[in-house]
Amino acid sequence: MNAPTEPTRKLRVATTSLAGCFGCHMSFLDIDERLFDLLPLIEFDRTPLTDIKHCGPCDIGIVEGGICNAENVHVLREFRANCKVLIAIGACAVTGGLPAQRNHLDLADCLQEVYVTEVSLSKGGIPNDPELPLPLDKVHPIHEVVKVDYFIPGCPPSADAIWKFLTDLIAGRTPKLGHGLISYD
Amino acid sequence: MSDTQTFLLDGEEIPFAPGQTVIQAALAAGHYIPHLCYHPEFKPHGSCKVCTVKVGNRTAASCTLPAQAGLEVESASDEMNDLRRTLVQMLFAEGNHFCPSCEKSGNCALQALGYDLGVMTAGFRHLFPDRPVDASHPDLLLDFNRCILCELCVRASCEVDGKCVFALSGRGIDKHLIVNAPSGRLEDTDVALTDKAVQVCPVGVILKKRVGFAQPIGARRYDASPISAQALADAPRAPAGDGRCAACEEAEEK
Structure with missing residues (x-):
């Protein structure tokens, strides 16, 4: 598919990875040479690619990962406050994903097991540095904390799915993935 | 004049034989109605409601609705598909359906239905229930997290x-x-790998051990074509059994 025609102004895009593994960001970069078609259309605000620390007013916010600690909540709210369109990308942002597999366990038991009980893992007690954000008792998909406009499922979504979605969105069409591009795994 | 009776499905005439349900007649005539708990080989259960259609101003599960001459049935409408999408979303939110780690991914009817209906998110608050697995049987694993009842x-x-x-x-x-089983564990039953019950799970609850990802992701059933394209070839089949087993009939009579 060809990229949409160049708009009068570049769309400002912010991305972040919360309780995720950056796999969705890697899959985004996996659109490869199509990045050259995309870059005339967009410019980046806060993203791991620019290392800007706070999100300013943006057209599109793309959030990877679910919500597992207090900092995730702050970052997500900053994105929602600044982005006209907020997109949840990947299984973790959409469903909680792998981190949410701890949800049927007690958080204190998890920390105890990892940092105290299990000899091969323990490194001197549960970390309590004030710089560390406090974990939440459960991991949540991001739509449980803020309103989300679009969802791209997948672990990660394929580069083709991300490309199809973004080009539809930038061209002003309702993004539609269809068979082969929509995937939950 | 023909003796064949017909009803209307989305404006098209569907012939049916007496005793057929709406979904049986529709599938036999080559018209797909999305469904999950319906299976051509067993008595209809009518619980998942994914096959819901509109008849007049009312909705009904087409797997339990007897076909009648002159019925006007609406199925492939935005209204019905929106309803089906919500039902599938609720199933995803209610259980622990973590597709990236599921051996059934790609062969799962719930997942395939989600793809076909364009379900991008469960939408609802996920319940994250605590459902321990039963790995007691030497050849079978029961992962209740994915059960859709x-x-x-x-x-x-x-x-x-x-x-x-x-x-x-x-x-x-x-x-x-x-x-x-008195213990509630699968190892204490007479279940066998060749049992029909082991073959029919549409999701990843009843899994054969030591099979895993032998059939790779990407080369699985619903990777080739969507569930709506496969259900028709799959559906018109004769019932496999001859009703409830003797013990159940007896229990029901009591």
């Missing part, structure tokens, strides 16, 4: 295998799949 294993075990290994217990949100 379709009762296909219950019906297959009863109607075809004559063993009634599985059952549903509890009511409402507490309803869950159980194993009919």
Whole structure:
């Protein structure tokens, strides 16, 4: 598919990875040479690619990962406050994903097991540095904390799915993935 | 004048034989109605409601609705598909459906239905229930996290295998799949790998051990074509069993 025609102004895009593994960001970069078609259309605000620390007013916010600690909540709210369109990308942002597999366990038991009980893992007690954000008792998909406009499922979504979605969105069409591009795994 | 009776499905005439349900006649005539707990080989259960259609101003599960001459049935409409999408979303939010780690991914009817209906998110608050697995059986794993209470294993075990290994217990949100053994464990039943009940699970609850990802992701059933394109070839089949097993009939009579 060809990229949409160049708009009068570049769309400002912010991305972040919360309780995720950056796999969705890697899959985004996996659109490869199509990045050259995309870059005339967009410019980046806060993203791991620019290392800007706070999100300013943006057209599109793309959030990877679910919500597992207090900092995730702050970052997500900053994105929602600044982005006209907020997109949840990947299984973790959409469903909680792998981190949410701890949800049927007690958080204190998890920390105890990892940092105290299990000899091969323990490194001197549960970390309590004030710089560390406090974990939440459960991991949540991001739509449980803020309103989300679009969802791209997948672990990660394929580069083709991300490309199809973004080009539809930038061209002003309702993004539609269809068979082969929509995937939950 | 022909003796064949017909009803209208989305404006098209569908012939039916007396005793057929709406979904049976529709599938036999080459018209797909999305469904999950319906299976051509077993008695209809009518629980998942994904096959819901509109008849007049009312909705009905087409797997339990007897076909009648002159019915005007609406199925492939935005209204019905929106409703089906919501039902599938609720199933995803209610269980622990973590597709990236599921051996059934790509062969799963719930997942395939989600893809086909364009379900991008469960939308609802996920319940994250605590459902321990049963790995007691040497050849089979039961992962209750993915159970959608379709009762296909219950019906297959009863109607075809004559063993009634599985059952549903509890009511409402507490309803869950159980194993009919005093210990509640699968190893204490006479379930066999060749049982129909082991073959029919549409999701990843009843899994054969040591199979895993032998069939790779990407080369699986619903990777090739969507469930709507496969259901038609799959559906018109004769019932596999001859009704409830003797023990169940007896229990129901009491």
